Amino acid sequence: MSKFLVLYTSDASLEEQMQQSSDGGATEMQEWMAWGEKTGSALLDFGAPVHNARHVGSAGVQAPGAKVTGYSFVEAADADAAAALFADHPHLQIGDIEILETVNMSPG
Template sequence: MAKYLVLYRADVSAEEQMQQSPEEGDASMQEWMAWAGKVGGALTDFGSPVGNGRAITSAGTSSSTSDVAGYSIVEAADADAAAALMDGHPHLEIGTIEVLEAIELPGM
């Protein structure tokens, strides 16, 4: 089984997404937990929202303009199987999901 990094992309930052009523937050978390239950053991790291990023180049550091709002890690037989795990994911209501294979380094 290969590991896949799941990136949750959105026009609204994770911080802004969490600016909701407690009832809305609970309902949203229930949807995420239902997805996690459906995926089961393929979800090896639920992940978390991300924010306050920095872009780092050889010229220095600046605030990040990335639209990545969070991540998870899943295991699957191949990229198509990993993508299929995202079927019905609640994040798709507000953004997109990118699934990237973690390539094993020889000798590591």
């Protein structure tokens, strides 16, 4: 089994997403919780929303081009199996999902 870092991206910031919700995000939270229950033990870490990102590069510090609004960690047999876990994820209503396989750096 491989471990995957999942990044949730959106053109709308986390704050903008919360303002767009008519019930303060309660419906969205219920949808996320239902997805988490369906995903079961493959969901290693539900993660959390993130905001106030900065891009650090050779030109200095600036606001990032892509808006990462959250993260999770999942475990799956391969990248296709990991992607299948997100086929009907509620975040797809407002943004995209990036799935990155982590590399085990432990010796041996």
